[in-house]
Amino acid sequence: MTEHRTVTPSLVVFALLIAPAASYAAGPEISADLRVRSESNLDAPGKDNHHRGRLRARVAIAGGPADWVDVGVRATTGNPDDPNSQHVNMTDNLNSFPLSMDRIYLRLKPLKGLSVWGGKFSHPAKVREVVWDGDVQPQGAAASWQFALGGALQSVTPTAFYYLINNPDPDNVATVSGGQVRVAVDAGSVTVDFATGVIVFSDIDSLAGESPGNRIEAVTNDAGDEIGGTFASDFQLIDTTADIGFEVGGLPVKLSADVVLNTGADDDNLGWWAGATLGQRKSPGDWMVKYHLSDVAQDSVVSAMAQDDFRLSTGYQGHDVQFGVRVADGFNLTAKAYLFKSKAGDVDGTDPDEGQMQTRARVDVDMRF
Numbered sequence: 001m002t003e004h005r006t007v008t009p010s011l012v013v014f015a016l017l018i019a020p021a022a023s024y025a026a027g028p029e030i031s032a033d034l035r036v037r038s039e040s041n042l043d044a045p046g047k048d049n050h051h052r053g054r055l056r057a058r059v060a061i062a063g064g065p066a067d068w069v070d071v072g073v074r075a076t077t078g079n080p081d082d083p084n085s086q087h088v089n090m091t092d093n094l095n096s097f098p099l100s101m102d103r104i105y106l107r108l109k110p111l112k113g114l115s116v117w118g119g120k121f122s123h124p125a126k127v128r129e130v131v132w133d134g135d136v137q138p139q140g141a142a143a144s145w146q147f148a149l150g151g152a153l154q155s156v157t158p159t160a161f162y163y164l165i166n167n168p169d170p171d172n173v174a175t176v177s178g179g180q181v182r183v184a185v186d187a188g189s190v191t192v193d194f195a196t197g198v199i200v201f202s203d204i205d206s207l208a209g210e211s212p213g214n215r216i217e218a219v220t221n222d223a224g225d226e227i228g229g230t231f232a233s234d235f236q237l238i239d240t241t242a243d244i245g246f247e248v249g250g251l252p253v254k255l256s257a258d259v260v261l262n263t264g265a266d267d268d269n270l271g272w273w274a275g276a277t278l279g280q281r282k283s284p285g286d287w288m289v290k291y292h293l294s295d296v297a298q299d300s301v302v303s304a305m306a307q308d309d310f311r312l313s314t315g316y317q318g319h320d321v322q323f324g325v326r327v328a329d330g331f332n333l334t335a336k337a338y339l340f341k342s343k344a345g346d347v348d349g350t351d352p353d354e355g356q357m358q359t360r361a362r363v364d365v366d367m368r369f
Contacts, residue, residue: 028063042359053090074103113146125180126195128258129307138163157182191245201235213303213314234264271300281326290322330368
């Protein structure tokens with residue numbers, strides 16, 4: 001019997017971009033990475049403990065016919081309908097893994113320090129996963145201009161962006177827009193990386209079904225049947241991040257924090273994340289350890305856009321601990337633990353089990369090529 005295989009549109013696009021690579025002015029730059037993960041989910045209320053293997057593979061290429069223009073594309077594993085994760089489960093009846101394109105973009109660099117993006121690309125503003133999951137690749141346009149300065153104040157970088165989420169009907173376009181100013185300081189023994197800005201979500205009720213962590217109000221028809229939902233709050237976020245680096249006993253230390261306030265919500269509108277990193281993984285044998293504490297109110301961020309490491313994207317309190325070693329160049333081994341509980345258990349009248357501590361444990365093997 002002859003076996004027929006379907007070539008996905010994603011692979012066709014990727015092949016067409018690789019084909020003219022020889023004509024790229026500075027490259028092209030080709031990179032790839034592979035992650036193999038063991039994960040255990042423990043103590044979830046009303047659920048058995050669950051263990052699974054996961055995998056992520058990505059291949060990216062970027063380059064252009066001149067120094068001031070780049071074309072970039074990235075192919076990745078993962079469900080194309082789930083932008084928050086590029087991992088696939090190794091428990092799907094030996095089925096082949098889906099492959100899709102999560103980046104296809106044009107980047108212009110007409111002036112020193114200035115970059116303008118169009119298409120689908122990595123968010124150029126500095127954001128933490130508590131607000132914006134690193135796997136979520138926006139689509140639209142953005143511009144960033146880094147002004148290099150002298151002395152301790154190294155640079156100031158303003159960024160502006162406008163992203164399209166979806167267009168459920170002609171009169172309703174869901175968008176994300178905003179801006180940020182980022183400042184880098186190097187005082188010799190201490191470095192500071194500070195950023196603050198706004199993220200405004202507009203007309204995003206079409207995301208209500210994908211944001212179970214937020215407060216959603218049901219929409220019914222004349223017969224009283226539920227036909228959808230709307231967000232109980234608007235989302236106009238003020239997000240501020242900071243990293244302070246220094247050394248203790250010859251070891252690098254970094255203190256990190258993120259505070260997000262949703263001015264579009266009357267309450268349950270504040271989230272924060274803070275912690276420290278000791279060590280770094282630059283050369284084989286190097287190690288690092290991280291600890292962070294987070295407390296994220298239900299409507300402080302948009303559930304559909306935020307992290308999925310804690311399983312709960314909003315309305316949780318959590319601890320995350322990581323220990324990692326660089327085994328060889330491009331080869332890292334990392335153990336991670338996430339301990340968290342739903343803040344719903346702290347509210348009178350709810351099931352107290354919702355506030356019990358849960359655990360997610362991971363061991364990641366990462367390789368870059």
